[in-house]
Amino acid sequence: MATYDLIGEKVLLEQIAKGSEIAFRRVFDLYKTKVYTFIVGFTHSRADAEEILQDTFLTLWQNRNTLTNIEHPRNYIYTVVRNKTFHYLKQVSKSEKMMREVWANLKQDCNSTDDIVHLRDSNRLIQEALGMLSEQKQRIFNMSRYQGLSHEQIAAQTGLSKSRVKNVIVEVLKFIKTYLEQCAGMLGIIAWFMEN
Numbered sequence: 001m002a003t004y005d006l007i008g009e010k011v012l013l014e015q016i017a018k019g020s021e022i023a024f025r026r027v028f029d030l031y032k033t034k035v036y037t038f039i040v041g042f043t044h045s046r047a048d049a050e051e052i053l054q055d056t057f058l059t060l061w062q063n064r065n066t067l068t069n070i071e072h073p074r075n076y077i078y079t080v081v082r083n084k085t086f087h088y089l090k091q092v093s094k095s096e097k098m099m100r101e102v103w104a105n106l107k108q109d110c111n112s113t114d115d116i117v118h119l120r121d122s123n124r125l126i127q128e129a130l131g132m133l134s135e136q137k138q139r140i141f142n143m144s145r146y147q148g149l150s151h152e153q154i155a156a157q158t159g160l161s162k163s164r165v166k167n168v169i170v171e172v173l174k175f176i177k178t179y180l181e182q183c184a185g186m187l188g189i190i191a192w193f194m195e196n
Contacts, residue, residue: 009073016060017067024064027073028057035081042085044167052088056081092170129179133172140165141172 009030015023035056039049059080060067070076130138140158143149144165151169155162 006072006074010070013067013070013073016064019064024057024061027060027077031077032057035077038078038081039085043088044164045171048088052081052084056084059084092174125180126176129176130172132179133175137168137172140168144169 009027012023012027016027032053036049036053039052040046043049043052056077060077130141133141136158140154140160143154143157144151149157151162151165154160154165158165160168
């Protein structure tokens, strides 16, 4: 097991502060696996962990002129990654709340024929998006949205942890949102071509 070289890492940060890309690469190589594992432990998403990892080191590079004041490089890096990870989780929870509101709005009674058509189209697109996901994700989402089960109830039935159930639901909601946005963009282009 490698020992923590406080002085060596402080020297690397000082070199990064002076613009050394080689020193930056050494710090990245030194921490990338540990930081990535830390992030995955919270997000349960490799793609999001990669993004947060890149954002962490981008922040390190962008703030390089302040690195000469850092007494403990390891603590500094983990503070940055922790803050980025918590910010991500906060955004995901906001996104989940927003998607719940959209979902609730889709289920409300519709008054006009146009509303009924849009609701039917939206539900069809949601079902198409769900069909692209794994059976487990579909099942968890259906248990949550259609059966109204809580995260605890779903966890008990699936054998997954409550946090994993929540993360699956968030991932599905994000996927549906992205799919609907892509479809809305395509429908807009088609409508524009038909009008012109």
